[in-house]
Amino acid sequence: xxxxxxxxxxxxxxxxxxxxxxxxxxxxxxxxxxxxxxxxxxxxxxxxxxxxxxxxxxxxxxxxxxxxxxxxxxxxxxxxxxxxxxxxxxxxxxxxxxxxxxxxxxxxxxxxxxxxxxxxxxxxxxxxxxxxxxxxxxxxxxxxxxxxxxxxxxxxxxxxxxxxxxxxxxxxxxxxxxxxxxxxxxxxxxxxxxxxxxxxxxxxxxxxxxxxxxxxxxxxxxxxxxxxxxxxxxxxxxxxxxxxxxxxxxxxxxxxxxxxxxxxxxxxxxxxxxxxxxxxxxxxxxxxxxxxxxxxxxxxxxxxxxxxxxxxxxxxxxxxxxxxxxxxxxxxxxxxxxxxxx
Amino acid sequence: xxxxxxxxxxxxxxxxxxxxxxxxxxxxxxxxxxxxxxxxxxxxxxxxxxxxxxxxxxxxxxxxxxxxxxxxxxxxxxxxxxxxxxxxxxxxxxxxxxxxxxxxxxxxxxxxxxxxxxxxxxxxxxxxxxxxxxxxxxxxxxxxxxxxxxxxxxxxxxxxxxxxxxxxxxxxxxxxxxxxxxxxxxxxxxxxxxxxxxxxxxxxxxxxxxxxxxxxxxxxxxxxxxxxxxxxxxxxxxxxxxxxxxxxxxxxxxxxxxxxxxxxxxxxxxxxxxxxxxxxxxxxxxxxxxxxxxxxxxxxxxxxxxxxxxxxxxxxxxxxxxxxxxxxxxxxxxxxxxxxxxxxxxxxxxxxxxxxxxxxxxxxxxxxxxxxxxxxxxxxxxxxxxxxxxxxxxxxxxxxxxxxxxxxxxxxxxxxxxxxxxxxxxxxxxxxxxxxxxxxxxxxxxxxxxxxxxxxxxxxxxxxxxxxxxxxxxxxxxxxxxxxxxxxxxxxxxxxxxxxxxxxxxxxxxxxxxxxxxxxxxxxxxxxxxxxxxxxxxxxxxxxxxxxxxxxxxxxxxxxxxxxxx
Numbered sequence: 001x002x003x004x005x006x007x008x009x010x011x012x013x014x015x016x017x018x019x020x021x022x023x024x025x026x027x028x029x030x031x032x033x034x035x036x037x038x039x040x041x042x043x044x045x046x047x048x049x050x051x052x053x054x055x056x057x058x059x060x061x062x063x064x065x066x067x068x069x070x071x072x073x074x075x076x077x078x079x080x081x082x083x084x085x086x087x088x089x090x091x092x093x094x095x096x097x098x099x100x101x102x103x104x105x106x107x108x109x110x111x112x113x114x115x116x117x118x119x120x121x122x123x124x125x126x127x128x129x130x131x132x133x134x135x136x137x138x139x140x141x142x143x144x145x146x147x148x149x150x151x152x153x154x155x156x157x158x159x160x161x162x163x164x165x166x167x168x169x170x171x172x173x174x175x176x177x178x179x180x181x182x183x184x185x186x187x188x189x190x191x192x193x194x195x196x197x198x199x200x201x202x203x204x205x206x207x208x209x210x211x212x213x214x215x216x217x218x219x220x221x222x223x224x225x226x227x228x229x230x231x232x233x234x235x236x237x238x239x240x241x242x243x244x245x246x247x248x249x250x251x252x253x254x255x256x257x258x259x260x261x262x263x264x265x266x267x268x269x270x271x272x273x274x275x276x277x278x279x280x281x282x283x284x285x286x287x288x289x290x291x292x293x294x295x296x297x298x299x300x301x302x303x304x305x306x307x308x309x310x311x312x313x314x315x316x317x318x319x320x321x322x323x324x325x326x327x328x329x330x331x332x333x334x335x336x337x338x339x340x341x342x
Numbered sequence: 343x344x345x346x347x348x349x350x351x352x353x354x355x356x357x358x359x360x361x362x363x364x365x366x367x368x369x370x371x372x373x374x375x376x377x378x379x380x381x382x383x384x385x386x387x388x389x390x391x392x393x394x395x396x397x398x399x400x401x402x403x404x405x406x407x408x409x410x411x412x413x414x415x416x417x418x419x420x421x422x423x424x425x426x427x428x429x430x431x432x433x434x435x436x437x438x439x440x441x442x443x444x445x446x447x448x449x450x451x452x453x454x455x456x457x458x459x460x461x462x463x464x465x466x467x468x469x470x471x472x473x474x475x476x477x478x479x480x481x482x483x484x485x486x487x488x489x490x491x492x493x494x495x496x497x498x499x500x501x502x503x504x505x506x507x508x509x510x511x512x513x514x515x516x517x518x519x520x521x522x523x524x525x526x527x528x529x530x531x532x533x534x535x536x537x538x539x540x541x542x543x544x545x546x547x548x549x550x551x552x553x554x555x556x557x558x559x560x561x562x563x564x565x566x567x568x569x570x571x572x573x574x575x576x577x578x579x580x581x582x583x584x585x586x587x588x589x590x591x592x593x594x595x596x597x598x599x600x601x602x603x604x605x606x607x608x609x610x611x612x613x614x615x616x617x618x619x620x621x622x623x624x625x626x627x628x629x630x631x632x633x634x635x636x637x638x639x640x641x642x643x644x645x646x647x648x649x650x651x652x653x654x655x656x657x658x659x660x661x662x663x664x665x666x667x668x669x670x671x672x673x674x675x676x677x678x679x680x681x682x683x684x685x686x687x688x689x690x691x692x693x694x695x696x697x698x699x700x701x702x703x704x705x706x707x708x709x710x711x712x713x714x715x716x717x718x719x720x721x722x723x724x725x726x727x728x729x730x731x732x733x734x735x736x737x738x739x740x741x742x743x744x745x746x747x748x749x750x751x752x753x754x755x756x757x758x759x760x761x762x763x764x765x766x767x768x769x770x771x772x773x774x775x776x777x778x779x780x781x782x783x784x785x786x787x788x789x790x791x792x793x794x795x796x797x798x799x800x801x802x803x804x805x806x807x808x809x810x811x812x813x814x815x816x817x818x819x820x821x822x823x824x825x826x827x828x829x830x831x832x833x834x835x836x837x838x839x840x841x842x843x844x845x846x847x848x849x850x851x852x853x854x855x856x857x858x859x860x861x862x863x864x865x866x867x868x869x870x871x872x873x874x875x876x877x878x879x880x881x882x883x884x885x886x887x888x889x890x891x892x893x894x895x896x897x898x899x900x901x902x903x904x905x906x907x908x
Contacts, residue, residue, distance in 0.1 A: 052801045078804035079812075085805040091798035095820045104816075105806030153806060 002063050003027040003189035004049060004157045009058035011044055018044050020213040022058075026157070026189040031180075033200040034193045035236070036210035042193040043088075046159045049191065050085045051078035063156050081157075084150030084188075088162040090142050092134035098145050099130040105153040113152065120148055124182075140171050147179060151186055158183060160192040164199060176202055197237045201225065209233050231271055231340045240273040241312055244342055252339070255306045256286055256332050261339035269342040278336025279304075279314035285331040288312065290324050304330070364708035365717055371701055372720035375727050375778050378738025379603065385741065386600040389593020397594055401581060405598070409577040409605075412498060412570070413560050419503030420559045424510025425552055427649050429540065432518040436637040436645040444890035446649060449656025450508040451882030453839045453856070455568025456875045458501045459863040460660040462572070465492045493573045501569055504656040506562055510555035512889065517551035518544060536635055553616035557609050564605060565731040567842035568860050578602045579842065582733040586846075592737065599734040610729045661879060667872030675873040678858070683874060687854040690769055690844075691837035694776035695784070695830045701777065702784030702829060706792045725782035732842030735775045739847060743771045767849050775843040780836050784829040791825030792818075828888060838881045 004026040011019040018041035026032045034042045047053040049060060051068065055075060060068040062083070067076040084105075092101050099121070106113040121127045124144050134142060143166065150158060163179060164172050180203055183190050194200050200207050201221040209217045209224065209232075217229040228234035245252040247264045252272050261270045277299075288304040291311055295301075300321050304312040314330070322328055430436070431443050449457075464470050472489060481487050491497070521544060529539040545552075570580045578598060586595035637645050668675065705721045727735070743765040754760065765771060795818050803813040841856045848857060855874045862871035 047801070050801065050805050052804060077809070078801070079807045079809055081805070083805055085801060087798040087802060089796065089798055091796060091802040093799060093802075093817060093821075094794070104803070149802070149806070 003030065004191060005059075005061045006045065006049060007059050009045065009048060009055075009060075011041065011048065011053070011056050018213050019048075022210075022213070022215055024191065024208060024215075026191050028156075028189045029184070029187045030205050031183060031190045031192060031203055033204035033207045034191065034210055035197060035200040035207050036195065037236075038195055040210045041213045042195075042210055043161055046085065046161050046191065046193055049157070050083050050159055051076060051081050052085075082153075082155050083157045083159055084153065084155035085159040086146050086150045086161065086163055088165055090134075090146035090166065092142060092146060092149075094134055097131050097133055098126060098137070101134065101145055102149045102152050104149060113154070116154075117148075117152055120152075124148065124178075139167050140175055143167060143175055144178070147182065151182070151188070154186075155188060158186070158188045158190040160190065162194055163192065164194075164196075172199075179203075201237075209236065226335075228338055231273060231338075234273050234338050234340075238275060239313060240275055240338075241279075243272040243274075245270060245272070255308055255310075256312070256330075259332065259337055259339070260334065264339060264341060271340045271342040273338045273340070274332060275336040276313045276315040277317075278333040279312060279330050280333060281316060282329050282331035285329045287327050287329050289327050290322055293321050293324050295321055304328070362712060364712040365714065365720075367704055368708040368712075368717045368720040368724070371705055371781075372723040375724045375781060377742050378735050378775075378778060379730065380738075381741045382596050382599045382603065382734055382738040385593055385596035385737070389591075389597055393591050393594040394597050397585065397597065401576070402598075402601075404576055405578045405581045408495070408575055409564065409579075409602075411495060412502070412575065412577055413563050415495075415499035416502045416506060416563050417556050417560055419499060420507040420510045421552065421556050423503065423507040423652055424512075424555060425514045425545075425548075427507075427652065428511045428514035428518055429544070430645050430649060432515055433540075433544075434635050434637050434645060436642040438646050438649070442646075442649040442653070444886075445653045445657075446511050447508050447886045447890055448653055448883070449505045450889075451879050451886050452505050452657060452660050453568070453841065453878060453882070454502050454505045454562075454566055455572065455841060455860060455863075456664075456878065457505050457656065457660050458498075458569040458572050459859075459868050459875070460663045461497070461501060462492055463868050464659075464663065465489075495573075495575050498569055498573045498575045501573075502563055502566065504652060506559045507652060507656075509558045509562070510552060513551040513555035513558075514548055517548035521547050550616040554613050557613035557616070560609055561606070561729045561731075564602060564609075565733075565842060567733060567845070572864055578605075579731055579733045582737065583846075586737065592740075595733075595737050599737050602731060602734060606729050606731070606734075610726060613729075661876070664872045664876040664879065667869050668876050671869040671872060674870040678862070678870055679853075680873060683853050683855045683858045684877065686852060687838055687856070690772055690776065690854060691834045693769070694773045694780065694837045695833035697773065697777050698780050698784040698833045699788070699826060699830045702781060702786075702788045703826070705781075705785050706788040709789070710792060721785070725785050727778040728780065728782040730779065732775070732779065732840065732844075733846075735778055736843050736846040739771050739775045739778070739843075740766075743774065769849060769852070771847040772844055775847050776833075776837050776840065779840070779843065780833045783832050783836065787825055787829035787832065788822075791822040791829075794825075795821050831888070832885050835881050835885050839878055 004024070006022065006024045009019050009022045010017070018039075022041075022045060024032065024034070024045070034045060036042055044053060048055055048068070055068045055070045057070050058068075059066060059070070059072075062081060066072075066074055067081050068074055093104065096104065099117070102117055102121070103114070106117065108114065121130055126141065126144060126148075129137065129141060134145070137145065143163065147160075147163070150160075164176055167175055176199065192200075192203060194203075201224075204221055207217075207219065207221055207224055208215050211232050217224060217233050224233060225237050228237065234240055243252065243254040243256075243259070245254065247261050247266050247268045247270050249266065250262070250264075251258040251260050252270050254272060256274075259272050259274075261272065264270050279302075288306065290302060291305045292303040293300060296315075299315045299317050300319075302314040302316055302322070304314060306312055316322075427442070427446050431439055431446065462469075465472065467484060475487070475489075476482065479487070526539050526543055529543045530536070534542060564577070564579060566577075567579050567583060569575075570577045571583070576584075578601070582595045582598045582602070585591050585598060636642075701724075705724060708717050709721050747765050750765075751760075799817055800813055803817045804810075808816060838854075839856060841860055844854055844857050845860065848854065853861075855878055859871040859874045859878065862868070863875070868875075
């Protein structure tokens with residue numbers, strides 16, 4: 001039972017239930033992402049794990065020791081849990097220098113930790129700014145200081161609350177890679193919260209998708225993208241084309257022809273989702289008129305006019321940009337088609 | 343039983359305040375502040391209606407008319423001067439602009455009664471101005487020429503406007519600085535001139551702030567006793583003193599106070615409404631250097647004169663007159679017990695400011711830690727004292743302290759002891775009055791500085807291994823220290839200047855600098871009290887300096903100062 005275990009957690013603010021019987025386990029060295037739209041209870045779960053919020057229902061253990069159990073009335077205060085929490089707004093102490101911020105949770109008489117701090121400052125390229133104050137730092141520097149401050153006391157569990165949301169898009173990719181490297185080196189059980197699916201897929205060994213206080217799917221990043229368990233997950237990971245209809249002989253009739261709906265009984269109402277990259281140009285097939293065609297760099301954005309009205313969104317990889325107004329033949333990649341009960 | 347058990351676990355249960363130390367404390371503080379106000383209303387309701395009919399048929403109309411005229415005059419005057427000077431120094435370039443940015447705040451250091459004495463001293467028949475005019479034109483008798491009577495309604499409006507406009511200036515300036523220049527530039531590109539942009543964009547955007555400023559001015563106007571008494575302007579406040587001390591009717595005074603309280607509530611209502619309106623200010627996050635329209639030649643000097651005049655009249659004149667009198671009549675000053683008055687003022691102000699700091703800090707933490715609506719409302723009640731005129735508080739404080747005395751002596755009687763008045767006749771009622779009146783100041787500052795410690799900083803400190811007390815010592819205290827000192831200082835200085843409350847609630851034969859100056863100068867003995875008045879003005883300079891530093895740093899986009907490191 002090493003690492004972080006949250007089991008049967010439910011939580012409500014007044015009448016508003018934000019977590020409903022959620023269980024999460026994070027092994028040492030593993031990075032688990034809680035992914036979901038804003039207000040789905042992700043941050044509350046982190047605060048419960050850190051002990052900053054009182055546990056209402058459920059139990060929490062860290063490295064086998066119970067730190068919180070609502071039924072047994074156990075509530076270890078945050079300062080004795082050995083968790084590092086990195087806040088979305090970083091929460092750097094404005095009256096302390098970079099070095100003092102990072103060393104805040106460590107024992108100044110512990111030479112090993114102090115040496116670790118100095119080494120980390122050097123490796124992270126923060127040595128020159130060690131004496132500076134938080135407000136003089138760039139967003140990326142503040143992020144690194146906050147991360148190092150959380151890691152400096154060598155916690156057993158690291159909690160990251162939207163760690164990249166304060167950065168502009170151009171810096172995000174680089175800081176993400178750095179953070180992943182640092183966290184993996186530390187070998188700590190890490191639970192990260194984000195609302196950005198791309199970020200979650202990049203960072204996580206495992207992703208838990210949350211919606212309205214429930215975990216709706218738990219799996220490896222590729223599994224979530226390729227085999228979403230429900231329409232919510234499919235739509236959360238990227239744009240989709242939606243078609244609705246009744247299942248007849250294991251398929252639904254759509255403007256793109258009959259699409260298979262495995263697992264759905266005949267006569268059921270079905271929702272069929274197709275990712276834009278599931279629409280491919282073909283030598284022969286359904287011919288549609290191109291409404292708009294715009295280059296996106298590695299691929300192009302194509303919007304096609306459907307016969308019964310409405311449009312179909314597609315991504316074509318590379319190649320020459322087809323002209324708007326012309327007609328093009330397309331085919332559907334069945335592997336990018338998902339069918340769910342409507 | 344049924345209803346009680348049904349409540350458990352439902353949202354209704356959380357509406358009931360939990361009895362924590364914060365809830366109880368906030369409730370006590372609110373009661374403590376509300377007590378004098380309730381007392382006033384109760385005395386008024388319990389008083390005989392005959393007195394009320396007498397007042398209503400004789401002086402009430404006059405009081406209403408005088409008070410409204412004074413409020414209208416000073417409100418209009420401070421609006422024009424405060425807004426115009428704020429616009430000039432923030433948006434235009436002219437000789438001396440940088441000096442005026444802070445110098446325009448200086449009159450705030452001069453209590454209006456002190457300016458009233460100085461101006462009267464200069465403008466009366468034997469004063470410098472008329473003497474000089476007579477010498478110039480060869481007049482010899484008062485009948486030879488006409489000269490305006492300064493001790494009048496017009497004089498009171500002029501004097502109060504001159505020392506109170508900085509409230510409007512301060513808030514209007516902050517509002518103009520906060521405005522994104524982009525908004526003004528958009529207005530210019532849409533074809534409006536600079537002047538039209540000011541009227542159609544800048545002024546409406548700053549309006550909530552200006553309204554707040556004018557409301558604060560009006561609260562000061564109805565609080566004033568020294569000026570209206572000396573100028574014989576019969577306002578409500580003057581009336582309360584007259585009915586209480588000369589007609590010896592506390593219920594009559596309480597009845598007048600209750601009517602005035604309605605005005606106060608209206609002012610608070612308008613002020614809070616305007617503050618809420620300030621939220622839609624920041625429509626764009628882009629800030630660039632302010633345009634600074636250059637005013638050259640005669641227009642530049644006109645702007646200089648417009649800014650110089652209020653500073654000269656409101657600060658340079660009183661300060662220099664008082665300084666020269668202090669030097670010339672140094673011996674006379676020391677023949678009165680100047681040192682004793684200073685010590686009395688210090689004792690009162692230090693006790694009140696420390697007490698206000700402790701209570702203000704407690705309330706700030708209560709709101710943060712409990713976060714309940716109940717505590718929030720209690721705190722809001724506890725911080726309305728700033729708007730209540732000293733005269734009303736004086737009426738309301740006296741009775742509860744007398745009541746406390748009776749309880750104390752009753753309790754002592756149970757043990758066979760005889761106990762005289764513990765509170766009445768001591769400085770306790772004065773400190774109580776100060777606390778009620780200035781709590782908002784210390785609470786506001788404590789709340790703002792506590793706001794600098796974000797909840798996630800608390801969380802960070804805890805997860806990094808600090809106990810709650812540890813977080814208080816290593817995060818809260820270092821971050822709040824400076825602001826708390828400022829809070830105590832602001833209350834301290836206001837207590838030093840305070841007159842209407844002190845005048846009534848002070849122990850017999852106990853004088854502070856303010857009461858001493860008021861009594862001596864009212865008797866036309868300004869010379870002997872000049873040093874005392876100068877001391878009050880000197881103390882008043884401190885917050886002005888603090889304010890000018892703050893306002894210089896407050897511009898969005900300006901690089902914040904690095905926190906001091908020891």
